[in-house]
Amino acid sequence: xxQQLLPWLFLAFMATLPLWMTDLYVLHVLVSxxxxxxxxxxxxxxLGYTGQLSLGHIAFFxxxxxxxxxxxxGFDLDLGGAEPFVVGPQPVWIAFTGGVLMAAAFGGLIxxxxxxxxxxxxxxxxxxxxxxxxxxxxxWVDLTEGPMALxxxxxxxVWLPGEGVxxxxxxxxxxxxxxxxxxxxxxxxxxxxxxxxxxAMVALRENEPLARSVGIDVxxxxxxxxxxxxxMAGAAGGLYAHYVRxxxxxxxxxxxxxxMVIMVxxxxxxxxxxxxxxxxxxxxxxxxxxxxxxxxVQWIVYGIAMIVIVFFLPQGIVPAAGRLxxxxxxxRPAPGGTALRAGKETSx
Amino acid sequence: MSAAPAPVPVSAPASAPAPVALDxxxxxxxxxxxxAIASMSFRVPEGEIVSLIGPNGAGKTTAxxxxxxxxxxxxxxxxxGGSDLTRLTPERxxxxxxVRTFQRTSIFAGCTVLENVLTGLHRRGRTETLAALLRLxxxxxxxxxxxATAAEILAFVGLAHRDGELxxxxxxxxxxxxxxxxxxxxxxxxxxxxxxxxxxxxxETEAFMGVVRGIRDRGVTVLLVExxxxxxxxxxxxxxxxxxxxxxxxxxxxxxxxxxxVIRAYLGQGVRHAQG
Amino acid sequence: MxxxxxxxxxxxxxxxxxxLLGIGLTLIFGIMRVVNFTHGELYTxxxxxAFMLAGLFAFNFFVSLVLAALLGVxxxxxxxxxxxxxxxxxDIDTTMLxxxxxxxxxxxxxxxxxxxxAKSVPNxxxxxxxTIGPVSIxxxxxxxxxxxxxxxxxxYGLINRTRLGMAMRATFQDPDTAALMGVNIRVxxxxxxxxxxxxxxxxxxxxxxxxxxxxxxxxxxALKAFAIVILGGLGNIPGAVIGGFVLAxxxxxxxxxxxxxxxxxxxxxxxxxxxxxxxxxxxxxxxRIG
Numbered sequence: 009x010x011q012q013l014l015p016w017l018f019l020a021f022m023a024t025l026p027l028w029m030t031d032l033y034v035l036h037v038l039v040s041x042x043x044x045x046x047x048x049x050x051x052x053x054x055l056g057y058t059g060q061l062s063l064g065h066i067a068f069f070x071x072x073x074x075x076x077x078x079x080x081x082g083f084d085l086d087l088g089g090a091e092p093f094v095v096g097p098q099p100v101w102i103a104f105t106g107g108v109l110m111a112a113a114f115g116g117l118i119x120x121x122x123x124x125x126x127x128x129x130x131x132x133x134x135x136x137x138x139x140x141x142x143x144x145x146x147x148w149v150d151l152t153e154g155p156m157a158l159x160x161x162x163x164x165x166v167w168l169p170g171e172g173v174x175x176x177x178x179x180x181x182x183x184x185x186x187x188x189x190x191x192x193x194x195x196x197x198x199x200x201x202x203x204x205x206x207x208a209m210v211a212l213r214e215n216e217p218l219a220r221s222v223g224i225d226v227x228x229x230x231x232x233x234x235x236x237x238x239x240m241a242g243a244a245g246g247l248y249a250h251y252v253r254x255x256x257x258x259x260x261x262x263x264x265x266x267x268m269v270i271m272v273x274x275x276x277x278x279x280x281x282x283x284x285x286x287x288x289x290x291x292x293x294x295x296x297x298x299x300x301x302x303x304x305v306q307w308i309v310y311g312i313a314m315i316v317i318v319f320f321l322p323q324g325i326v327p328a329a330g331r332l333x334x335x336x337x338x339x340r341p342a343p344g345g346t347a348l349r350a351g352k353e354t355s356x
Numbered sequence: 357m358s359a360a361p362a363p364v365p366v367s368a369p370a371s372a373p374a375p376v377a378l379d380x381x382x383x384x385x386x387x388x389x390x391x392a393i394a395s396m397s398f399r400v401p402e403g404e405i406v407s408l409i410g411p412n413g414a415g416k417t418t419a420x421x422x423x424x425x426x427x428x429x430x431x432x433x434x435x436x437g438g439s440d441l442t443r444l445t446p447e448r449x450x451x452x453x454x455v456r457t458f459q460r461t462s463i464f465a466g467c468t469v470l471e472n473v474l475t476g477l478h479r480r481g482r483t484e485t486l487a488a489l490l491r492l493x494x495x496x497x498x499x500x501x502x503x504a505t506a507a508e509i510l511a512f513v514g515l516a517h518r519d520g521e522l523x524x525x526x527x528x529x530x531x532x533x534x535x536x537x538x539x540x541x542x543x544x545x546x547x548x549x550x551x552x553x554x555x556x557x558x559x560e561t562e563a564f565m566g567v568v569r570g571i572r573d574r575g576v577t578v579l580l581v582e583x584x585x586x587x588x589x590x591x592x593x594x595x596x597x598x599x600x601x602x603x604x605x606x607x608x609x610x611x612x613x614x615x616x617x618v619i620r621a622y623l624g625q626g627v628r629h630a631q632g
Numbered sequence: 633m634x635x636x637x638x639x640x641x642x643x644x645x646x647x648x649x650x651x652l653l654g655i656g657l658t659l660i661f662g663i664m665r666v667v668n669f670t671h672g673e674l675y676t677x678x679x680x681x682a683f684m685l686a687g688l689f690a691f692n693f694f695v696s697l698v699l700a701a702l703l704g705v706x707x708x709x710x711x712x713x714x715x716x717x718x719x720x721x722x723d724i725d726t727t728m729l730x731x732x733x734x735x736x737x738x739x740x741x742x743x744x745x746x747x748x749x750a751k752s753v754p755n756x757x758x759x760x761x762x763t764i765g766p767v768s769i770x771x772x773x774x775x776x777x778x779x780x781x782x783x784x785x786x787x788y789g790l791i792n793r794t795r796l797g798m799a800m801r802a803t804f805q806d807p808d809t810a811a812l813m814g815v816n817i818r819v820x821x822x823x824x825x826x827x828x829x830x831x832x833x834x835x836x837x838x839x840x841x842x843x844x845x846x847x848x849x850x851x852x853x854a855l856k857a858f859a860i861v862i863l864g865g866l867g868n869i870p871g872a873v874i875g876g877f878v879l880a881x882x883x884x885x886x887x888x889x890x891x892x893x894x895x896x897x898x899x900x901x902x903x904x905x906x907x908x909x910x911x912x913x914x915x916x917x918x919x920r921i922g
Contacts, residue, residue: 125908128728129866129913132858133904135855136855136858137900139855139897140900143896199490200489205488207475210466214464214465214467215463215465218458221446221539222450222539223447278466305740307737307740313733319719
């Protein structure tokens with residue numbers, strides 16, 4: 009019962025937080041952390057549920073950010089023909105959707121590749137993919153402005169009765185927006201993993217030959233997982249682009265993928281709450297450290313924290329907390345698997 | 357039926373009049389020059405328990421891998437109900453009703469027992485991605501239906517009381533049973549069991565034989581690879597003996613048991629009893 | 633034609649250091665099944681050690697090179713003992729994550745110790761380029777190529793002609809059998825990682841006087857080393873040497889004739905292209921199924 013209430017309590021807390029937390033800096037940290045948490049949740053679908061370690065995940069984030077930014081700003085492509093291909097500025101939500109779709113399309117490509125290229129090779133291909141994207145963003149100056157960055161990106165907007173369409177410039181509305189998108193992503197993942205489709209994904213992680221032997225087309229489900237994960241990462245990228253309103257090639261840096269991986273592993277891969285817990289922790293950690301340590305020291309702490317977690321808490325915080333919880337309550341052992349635990353709907 | 361096997365032709369497999377569930381024709385497998393299977397042909401009549409036996413390294417697991425599409429043979433064909441399995445992927449073969457278990461890990465260790473069987477039921481569900489994402493009305497009904505089927509299968513193999521347990525926490529014998537339950541969930545017409553009784557104690561083996569007979573009595577054809585000769589000779593309707601990648605004998609258990617070439621093959625390696 | 637020869641010469645020089653980086657990484661993967669994300673940091677470490685010894689302490693450049701390599705060996709051994717030995721038998725993803733963590737911590741430490749300002753290692757050679765026909769090469773570059781080739785030959789001899797090399801090859805083939813034959817696997821793993829790290833460190837030290845030294849210099853190099861290793865097939869040592877030269881030629885000619893901006897992207901495009909055609913690299917060693 010408590011386990012069912014927990015997500016609702018947490019949501020209520022996050023939704024009402026701006027009522028008493030008016031510090032703009034804290035809100036800003038929460039917005040950036042929230043964007044990263046969406047990225048981490050999407051990575052978790054691959055890493056935690058299908059068991060594929062992809063270290064190029066930031067590429068989808070960056071593709072979403074650049075596509076959404078470019079569509080909302082308008083651009084022209086000189087494809088060698090007489091007339092350049094001109095796209096005028098699009099409404100922000102169309103641009104945002106375009107970013108999601110573009111990222112998802114690249115996700116489909118990577119998913120197809122994942123079954124030809126396995127294990128360590130796949131990891132390196134995904135890293136390379138993100139690197140190539142960064143090089144393209146740096147060098148295709150006509151389109152991306154290269155290192156000068158895309159600037160003046162319009163914010164996302166909403167239509168309010170009586171006020172018409174208004175741009176979301178302030179921290180509070182961006183906070184609520186990111187929270188809303190995060191909730192949608194959470195629900196999507198939750199529905200997915202607790203379904204026939206999600207079980208097929210977990211089967212791929214747990215025992216691929218056995219999955220195939222019972223007729224699961226593992227390639228198909230991996231592609232579905234990468235498409236959805238990439239689309240969500242693209243959405244996070246779009247939120248980012250329209251929030252900070254500037255996008256430069258550094259959005260493709262490897263370190264951001266690493267940050268998402270740390271969030272997922274720390275919280276607990278293959279759990280619904282894991283990326284959220286890990287994300288809040290590693291979103292807050294730099295802010296706490298900022299007061300006491302130089303950035304280099306922060307990164308040293310980051311690196312060491314990653315090692316310590318893999319050594320001592322390899323399953324992550326959420327499963328560990330779950331076990332502790334069950335030990336503290338000496339009632340009948342509640343049935344519930346690690347893989348799909350948080351997604352269970354069985355009425356006890 | 358299970359106590360006294362129906363009389364089947366002892367000698368030539370080609371003369372079997374019963375419908376054929378599986379027809380292996382002149383299959384050969386070479387691994388970079390090494391011959392794993394020289395040329396193998398046999399048929400599995402529908403509704404029978406057929407055992408594939410032979411000394412270690414005789415090519416039994418290789419044969420399973422070929423039949424279920426995990427390995428492409430160098431030559432030969434495997435036919436099942438008019439389809440040539442050698443051209444198909446494992447998942448397509450499973451869709452035709454040919455399902456196997458694996459020697460070592462035939463379970464999804466990180467999931468609960470019930471989830472294991474639900475995963476095995478994949479082919480009996482219809483929910484696709486979009487419906488799952490949106491939780492369309494049909495999804496819940498299907499889930500209910502599949503859960504009921506899963507419970508039925510778990511009851512059949514005797515694991516109903518363990519449905520919430522993590523598969524990794526089951527005893528070894530229970531894990532073997534769960535492996536069978538997953539395979540049954542995939543709705544097989546032909547079930548291939550790869551050393552299902554390896555490592556079981558005598559009473560577990562006894563119970564296991566009951567389950568296998570029950571599967572046959574549900575109309576599922578069973579092809580068994582097993583080292584436990586007592587089990588093989590007790591439950592098989594027909595036995596195929598493989599040695600050095602060649603079939604050296606085929607027929608009813610009693611006939612095979614007294615075949616001089618079979619005895620020689622086994623003695624050559626030292627008599628093996630149960631527990632591989 | 634002159635331009636073509638100049639590109640070839642540049643590619644040979646670059647290829648030598650790429651090969652050094654590649655064999656170290658592939659050796660570690662082949663024997664230990666560890667995807668080593670600290671490799672680029674060891675390269676950076678080597679460069680900083682060369683800067684410290686030759687630049688700050690004004691040691692002889694050649695002595696500094698040797699010392700930098702030895703310090704790299706020591707750091708590699710330390711990493712293996714502390715982080716990898718307890719994780720023996722862990723799956724490849726786990727060790728990969730630990731190595732990423734270690735890489736982050738090492739890079740940040742370098743930043744902390746040396747600051748973000750780029751350093752340069754004094755060049756012991758005359759700066760005037762040598763002209764051989766239509767090709768002109770700085771003497772330091774020629775020296776780098778010479779040392780790289782010597783090290784590659786020495787490494788080949790070590791692997792194929794010594795008892796240590798034999799034990800390494802045995803471990804590579806099958807650790808369990810090697811252990812039965814009396815090979816101390818734990819020592820072998822430490823040696824492997826230390827040797828691979830030493831090669832990365834000396835590559836960094838060698839290039840110190842040519843390029844500038846800064847904390848994140850290893851990032852791109854590490855990714856390129858992965859590219860090299862993939863080209864050659866993970867765990868394939870001759871493949872890594874060939875992969876190193878292939879990458880160097882592709883980069884040099886790609887930058888020369890296609891687009892210099894995409895120079896660093898060439899390697900990654902090459903990896904993606906190669907893996908689409910041959911999912912286990914150009915010269916993949918046969919791996920056991922399972």
